[in-house]
Amino acid sequence: DAMVIQNPRYQVTQFGKPVTLSCSQTLNHNVMYWYQQKSSQAPKLLFHYYDKDFNNEADTPDNFQSRRPNTSFCFLDIRSPGLGDAAMYLCATSRDRGSEKLFFGSGTQLSVL
Amino acid sequence: KQEVTQIPAALSVPEGENLVLNCSFTDSAIYNLQWFRQDPGKGLTSLLLIQSSQREQTSGRLNASLDKSSGRSTLYIAASQPGDSATYLCAVRRVLTGGGNKLTFGTGTQLKVEL
Numbered sequence: 393d394a395m396v397i398q399n400p401r402y403q404v405t406q407f408g409k410p411v412t413l414s415c416s417q418t419l420n421h422n423v424m425y426w427y428q429q430k431s432s433q434a435p436k437l438l439f440h441y442y443d444k445d446f447n448n449e450a451d452t453p454d455n456f457q458s459r460r461p462n463t464s465f466c467f468l469d470i471r472s473p474g475l476g477d478a479a480m481y482l483c484a485t486s487r488d489r490g491s492e493k494l495f496f497g498s499g500t501q502l503s504v505l
Numbered sequence: 506k507q508e509v510t511q512i513p514a515a516l517s518v519p520e521g522e523n524l525v526l527n528c529s530f531t532d533s534a535i536y537n538l539q540w541f542r543q544d545p546g547k548g549l550t551s552l553l554l555i556q557s558s559q560r561e562q563t564s565g566r567l568n569a570s571l572d573k574s575s576g577r578s579t580l581y582i583a584a585s586q587p588g589d590s591a592t593y594l595c596a597v598r599r600v601l602t603g604g605g606n607k608l609t610f611g612t613g614t615q616l617k618v619e620l
Contacts, residue, residue, distance in 0.1 A: 398548070434509070434594065434610035435549070482548055493539065494596075494608070496548040 395419050398483050398497035405473050406505055413468040413500045415483030423489055424466040426458060427482040429499075435482055441466060442489055470502075478504045507532045507599045511611035518585055519619055526580040526614045528595035533573050536598040540569050540580050543592045543613065552593075553580070585618045592616070 397416045405411040415424065423442050427435040439448045441460045455477070457469040470477055480499045486492040508531045518524055528538070537556045541549040553562045553569040555578070561570040568581040578595055592613040599607060 396548075432612070434612045436610075437608065480546070484549075493551050493554045494549075495551065496541075498548040499546075501546060 396483060396485055396495050396497035398481075398500050400500060401498065402501050402503070404503045404505060405470075407475065408472050411470050411473055411502070413470075413481050413483075413502070415466045415468070415497055416464050417485045417495075418464070419485055419487075419495060420463060421485035421487050421495070422463075423486045423492075424460060425484040425486075425494070426456075426466070426468050427484065429480045429482055431479075438468070440489075473502070473504045475504050478502055507597060507607070507609045509595060509597055509609050509611035511593075511595060511614050513614060514612070515615040515617075517617045517619060520585060520587060522585050522618075523581070523583050524585055524616075526582070526593050526616070528578040528580070528597075528611055530576045530578075530597045530599075530609075532597075532599050533576055534599055535573060538569075538571055538578050539596045539598070539608075540567075540578075541594045541596065543594060545592075549594065582616075585616075587618050587620055590617050 395418050399414050425440040426438045429435040438452045455471050460466045480501050482499045483497045484494045486494050510529045512527050535557050539554045540552045543549050555562050555571040566583040571578045592615045594613040596608050596610045
């Protein structure tokens with residue numbers, strides 16, 4: 393059974409139209425991460441939540457926001473998607489921030505028209 | 506700044522061959538190193554996690570080694586199968602100045618195992 397679930401699997405949006413991607417987990421992990429992965433590139437960390445504590449990466453554009461209403465769910469909001477935001481968005485969890493293994497969802501492939 | 510490099514970028518081998526994938530990193534102050542597998546258009550699956558105090562980890566046909574002082578890790582795949590075809594990424598969790606830590610990924614090695 394999938395432990396980190398991302399919906400939808402594929403998302404198409406229009407240039408400038410807000411979009412929300414969702415992630416849920418059944419592992420009861422403290423930490424949830426959002427990564428952006430463009431074609432043939434390494435995943436790039438956008439931000440993470442340690443419990444309710446939000447940690448933004450310094451180079452994450454303001455266009456990207458996140459919400460974590462409870463332990464199980466985390467959302468990625470893209471306020472005004474541009475063509476350059478088309479990518480695979482990966483959600484991951486870990487029990488703690490230190491030496492723990494990361495568990496990834498299947499990803500949401502975002503297209504911007 | 507931590508840089509993670511994986512060589513080769515792509516590799517094609519016949520079924521049954523033993524192979525080695527390489528990962529190198531520039532900053533040896535790491536917590537751990539993790540190897541992942543990624544199938545096309547999918548998320549990442551964790552294969553092996555090596556803590557900084559360990560030298561290697563094994564799981565089935567996979568063996569990962571870590572030489573922290575030289576900034577290198579290898580993933581050894583024995584008796585490769587077509588089902589092993591995927592992109593393999595290594596990721597290094599390093600210590601940040603002032604506390605905290607960060608995971609940095611390499612760009613991966615795309616493996617194709619042919620019949």
